[in-house]
Structure formats: structure tokens, C-alpha cells
Amino acid sequence: MSAAGPPAGHGPGRRARLRAAGLALPLVAFIGATFVVPLGSMLVRSVYDPVVADALPDTLERLRDWDGSGAPAEAVYEAAARELLVAREARVLGRVASRVNRVRGGLRSVLVRTVRRLREVDRGPWREALIDIDAAWGEPPTWHAIRTAGDRLTMRHYLNAVDLQRRSDGAIARQPAERRIYVALLGRTLLVSLGITVLCLLLGYPLAHLIAHAPPRRAGLLLALVLVPFWTSLLVRTTSWIVLLQSQGVINDLLVAIGLVGDDARFALIYNMTGTVVAMTHVLLPFMVLPLYSVMRTIPPQQMSAAASLGASPLLAFRRVYVPQTLPGIGAGSLLVFILAIGYYITPALVGGQSGQLISNFIAYHMQTSLNWGLAGALGAILLACVAALYLVFDRLVGLDRMRLG
Amino acid sequence: MTAGGAAARPGGPAQRSRAALGRVIARRPPAGALLQGAFCSLVLAFLVAPILVIIPLSFNAEPYFTFTEGMLRLDSEAWSLRWYRQVLGDRTWSLALANSLLIGVAATALATGLGTLAALGLSNPAMPLRRAVMGLLISPMVTPLVIAAAGMFFFYSTVGLAQSHLGLILAHAALGTPFVVITVTATLSTFDVNLTRAAASLGASPLFVFRRVQLPLIAPGVVSGALFAFATSFDEVVVVLFMAGTNQRTIPRQMWTGVREQISPAILAVATFLIVFAVLLLAVVAWLRARAGGERA
Numbered sequence: 001m002s003a004a005g006p007p008a009g010h011g012p013g014r015r016a017r018l019r020a021a022g023l024a025l026p027l028v029a030f031i032g033a034t035f036v037v038p039l040g041s042m043l044v045r046s047v048y049d050p051v052v053a054d055a056l057p058d059t060l061e062r063l064r065d066w067d068g069s070g071a072p073a074e075a076v077y078e079a080a081a082r083e084l085l086v087a088r089e090a091r092v093l094g095r096v097a098s099r100v101n102r103v104r105g106g107l108r109s110v111l112v113r114t115v116r117r118l119r120e121v122d123r124g125p126w127r128e129a130l131i132d133i134d135a136a137w138g139e140p141p142t143w144h145a146i147r148t149a150g151d152r153l154t155m156r157h158y159l160n161a162v163d164l165q166r167r168s169d170g171a172i173a174r175q176p177a178e179r180r181i182y183v184a185l186l187g188r189t190l191l192v193s194l195g196i197t198v199l200c201l202l203l204g205y206p207l208a209h210l211i212a213h214a215p216p217r218r219a220g221l222l223l224a225l226v227l228v229p230f231w232t233s234l235l236v237r238t239t240s241w242i243v244l245l246q247s248q249g250v251i252n253d254l255l256v257a258i259g260l261v262g263d264d265a266r267f268a269l270i271y272n273m274t275g276t277v278v279a280m281t282h283v284l285l286p287f288m289v290l291p292l293y294s295v296m297r298t299i300p301p302q303q304m305s306a307a308a309s310l311g312a313s314p315l316l317a318f319r320r321v322y323v324p325q326t327l328p329g330i331g332a333g334s335l336l337v338f339i340l341a342i343g344y345y346i347t348p349a350l351v352g353g354q355s356g357q358l359i360s361n362f363i364a365y366h367m368q369t370s371l372n373w374g375l376a377g378a379l380g381a382i383l384l385a386c387v388a389a390l391y392l393v394f395d396r397l398v399g400l401d402r403m404r405l406g
Numbered sequence: 407m408t409a410g411g412a413a414a415r416p417g418g419p420a421q422r423s424r425a426a427l428g429r430v431i432a433r434r435p436p437a438g439a440l441l442q443g444a445f446c447s448l449v450l451a452f453l454v455a456p457i458l459v460i461i462p463l464s465f466n467a468e469p470y471f472t473f474t475e476g477m478l479r480l481d482s483e484a485w486s487l488r489w490y491r492q493v494l495g496d497r498t499w500s501l502a503l504a505n506s507l508l509i510g511v512a513a514t515a516l517a518t519g520l521g522t523l524a525a526l527g528l529s530n531p532a533m534p535l536r537r538a539v540m541g542l543l544i545s546p547m548v549t550p551l552v553i554a555a556a557g558m559f560f561f562y563s564t565v566g567l568a569q570s571h572l573g574l575i576l577a578h579a580a581l582g583t584p585f586v587v588i589t590v591t592a593t594l595s596t597f598d599v600n601l602t603r604a605a606a607s608l609g610a611s612p613l614f615v616f617r618r619v620q621l622p623l624i625a626p627g628v629v630s631g632a633l634f635a636f637a638t639s640f641d642e643v644v645v646v647l648f649m650a651g652t653n654q655r656t657i658p659r660q661m662w663t664g665v666r667e668q669i670s671p672a673i674l675a676v677a678t679f680l681i682v683f684a685v686l687l688l689a690v691v692a693w694l695r696a697r698a699g700g701e702r703a
Binding site for chain 1: 438442443445446449450452453454456457459460463470471472473516520521523524526527528530532533534537539540541542543544545546548549550551552553554556557558559560561562564576577579580583587588591595637640641643644648658661662665666673674677680681684685687688691692
């Protein structure tokens, strides 16, 4: 292994390396096949989309000669009419239409209606026929949209994910104000995650301190109280918060019963951002307490006495002697909580209502409801890049091999 | 935290022994300690009370998510086992349990086997690219589940594994392996390599050394890793949402539907079962740790 070693030491060194690598290899291959490759297939969709290009090859080929202003040549219309009908037969028209529609709103219905009525047209000139069905076929933006949607490789999902678009003249411009939502969404996700991390630190630090310096029996009991929620099903914990916080829930009932709030003025504690923050803080708090605890319990209490004997007040000793030594725990816990928070899905989905949704929820929405997989992939890639950066910082600061569970 | 009273400053420290001094400081000003104690009680209540609230509510005779007046009066009419009867008699729940157990056990077996082997490799100082490999193997734990689930949905569909038990088993195994790698690596970090050297010098084959020397010593780490992997699978819902068909519905999937669509205290009964299950898991892990002799796996 080591360069300084005698040549004889080289053989067993290499064998040991091979053996170690051989032990890890099955899992590396397994994670590669079941996890990394699927992740990649998701990210590829953010830049690669062959649907329109495969469905309208001739149209797109002939559109190349179009100068971009006025109506294209008759040959383009002929190809479009033919290929749209074929697409309908092959049952891909809906997918083509939705992709064109994403570039320019309103074109889905144009395409679908056109194809429906095209069946009654059996001969050209196709330009007149199409424009007769819908005037949009005479407008350049329609053809720009088809040309854009026809790019196999595209950056438009990423532009879209940061509220930009490419105008038909090729310049990059901001989305119209009502469609600028993703930058604010990412900002909100980061901000909420930061807020939750700070809350966890504020709640977790004193608790970890108490547990770390309690007599062993009591420390064990207190630690168990932290670990019970850690092991309890996430769905159970989220359900708990619904039970507690909903308008007819335990807390509101209690407040009404003791007369603090009127029956008609119950607090909206859930199905909004409040619900998301409260429930996520609850879910993530153990991830803060446990690393803090494991660092704090290695700090001998005599140090505080030593500081005091040198004249430091308790506050000064705490601030200058104790807290600096817990920085690794603060770093580990905060990074872990933050990493988990920015990717959180279940809790916001169940208790976040409209206003409490985070970026993961929009990714799921584009995956399952709007079926805009390209945009889901681009948002996913941005989120993944944030997580990966934090993960590297975590490895640098804390070291993955020093991570401990429960 | 423990700011507050100024009374802690000891007088003539030179005369006192270090230990006595330590006690004085460790006792800290009562005001600060009380404040910390009160604050921590609230934090602990925040952690535990929401979970405990579920348990009595699952015995509600009415289809409400809150305490009825009758329940508060401890009126026996207001308490009932109807939601437990409903859950136990409902085929969808028993099917979900069967699915959860099947997927959980299979995924755990896979994750534990592969994860233990990998941890043995990673704990070997000769392991090449150790840091990068570790980073790769832990990554399923921190990757946002929605992204992982979406990717798995696409990829597993193309290879025909979506909407199958096998697909979910593979996916859950991938998500569970980091826990096994972490716990077993942690156990191995306190493992004395001289033991294997000694055994080898006495003529034991590597496999024999592993089975008779290494495995018994790292067993607590392996088992607690396995429990983590099982708990991960048993509680996982995002991948299930994306990949499972109606035949692969698991307990968390049914809970999800229950919370989203048809809210009924029946899910509180299920939640109570899951809480009991979590406490059991926790107890087993704590017991294993105690057995391992202060090992921090």
C-alpha cells in the first residue's frame, strides 16, 4: 500500500485492497442499479424529450427553411397535417399537444381540434385548410412553439424552473409575472428549512445539554423520550398533528373550552405554513438532539469548574468554553436537519394546505398531476444540487463515517 | 442556557479540592437549572404528547378526532373498541399488513446482507476510494425521497418492475442500506483487529474468522442496522405512492389515504398499533446497545 514499503509488501497490500473492494462491490453495484441509475433517468428527462421530435420529424425538418416571420411554406403544412393524423393514430397526440402547450399556452386545444376536423379534409392546399380550422396556424408564434417543443435536447425546463423563458427571437426573458413561481418557491423552501433548523437548535440544545449531563438513569429515560418519536411512524406523527391542530381539534377545543377563543374564531393552525413548520420541527427535532447529545456527553463537566476557578462567570464559561466544543454537534445536527427539511414531502403534503407546500410537493405535482416530467426533472435537479452541496459540506465538517444513529 | 444567578462564582478556589469545585459548578445556579428544566419539560412534552394523544382518541365511540364530553367524564359509553374491530375486520388493512411485512422483511434481508459486507470492506484501512464509496452508499438516506421515487418510477417502469412487489423490495432495500452501513461501520470501528489476526495466526480461514470471531462481536450492530432498515421500509410511503399498484398497498399507504381522503378514527387505531410497535423496536435496539457494552452503534 504505502509507497515507502518494501516491494514484498506490495502483494498482500494489493490483495487486501482487492478484498476490501470486493466486499463493498456488491452493494455499490446494487445501489448503482436500483438507485443511482433511476435518479439519472429522472434527471435526463429534464434536458431530453424526444416526443415531439419523434412524432413530427418531417414538419420540423421543413420548418428549418422557414424564416420565422409570416406563415411557413405549404410543404410544412402538408407535413404537419399528415404527421398529426399519424400521431393521433399512434395515440401520442395528447403527449405532443401537452408539450407544445407548455411552450405556448392554448395550443393544446388548437392541435386537438385541428386533428379532429382534419379527418374531413382529404386534399390540400393544407395551408388554407389548417388556417380555416384555426387561425392560430397562420400565426408565427404557433410555429415557433412547435419548433421549440421539437428540440430533443433542451434547456427550457431549467429556464422554466428559474422563471425564465426563451422568446421566439431567441432572447432569454423573464416569465410573465403570473407564471413566476419557482424562484419564490425555492426561496421559500430554503427559508422555511432554515427556520425549522433554527427552531430545532433552539429547542434541541438545552434538551441535549440536560440529557448529556444528567445522572445515567435519568439520562436514559430522557433519551428514550426523544427516541420514541424518532422511531414512531412519520404518518402517525403527522396524523397526531392533524388531531391536535385542526379547527375542531384538541388544541382549538381546549382554547374554546377555557374561553380563550370564541367558538367562531378558532385558530387556523393547520393546512397552512404553520402546520408545516410545527409538524416538521417535531419530526426533525430528534435529528438535532442526537448529534448534539453525543458531542456534549464527551465534554467533562470539570472544564466548566476550571473556567470558573479562573474567574469566568457561568455565562462566560458556557459561551467561551462549552459552546465552542459543541460546534461539531451543532454543525452535524443543523446540516442534517436542513438537508432533510429541504427535500421534505409527506408532512407538507398532508398538513401544509395550499400555502405550506415546499419544492418537493411541486415536483410530485408535476410528476403525478400535470405530467410535466421535464419540469419535475429540472426542479428535482436543482433541489438535488442543493442537497449534494450540503452533503459534501457535511462530509467535510463532520465526516460521513462518524455519523451515528439513535 | 444556564445564565442567571451570579451566586455560582466560588470564593477562594485554591482551598477547595477540584472535585468539590466541580460539584459546586455542576449544581449551577438553581434559577438557571430550574429554567432549563422547565424549558426542557416543555420540549419533551412537544415531542411526546402529540403521540400519546392519539392513543386515548383511538377508543373514541364517536367518529371524531377529538375528545367528546363523554370521554372527558370517563363515561364508559363514550369509549369503545369499534375502530379496532373495524380495522381488524377489514381485509384492506390485513392485506396492507401482509404487503408491509413481506416487503419489509425481504428488503431488510437484502439490505442487511449487502450492507454488512460493504461495511466490512469500508472498515478495512486498505479500502480504495473509501470516502467516495461511503458517500455513494449513504446518499440514499439524504436524497429527497420525491426525486428518488420519481426516478425509480421511470426506471423501474422501463424494466417492468413498477407495480410489483419485487420493485418495491429492491427500492426499499436501497433506502435501507445506509442505516446498515452506518451501524455496522460504527460497531466495527471499536472492533479489535488483533482478534482476527490472532485467529488467522492460529490457522483459521478468513471465512471461519468472520463467522466465529467477527460476526458474533458485530452482531448487535448488524441487528440494529437491520431494525433501522425494517423500520424505514415499514414506514416508507413516497416510493410506494409512485410505484405501487393496488396489489402492493402497504400500511403507510393506507394511512396516507386515510389521512387524505376518508378521515376516520380507524387510522388512529392503526396508529396506536404502530406506536406500540415503535416502542418495541426502540426497546430492542436499546437492549442490543446495552448488550454490546456501551457500543454506540
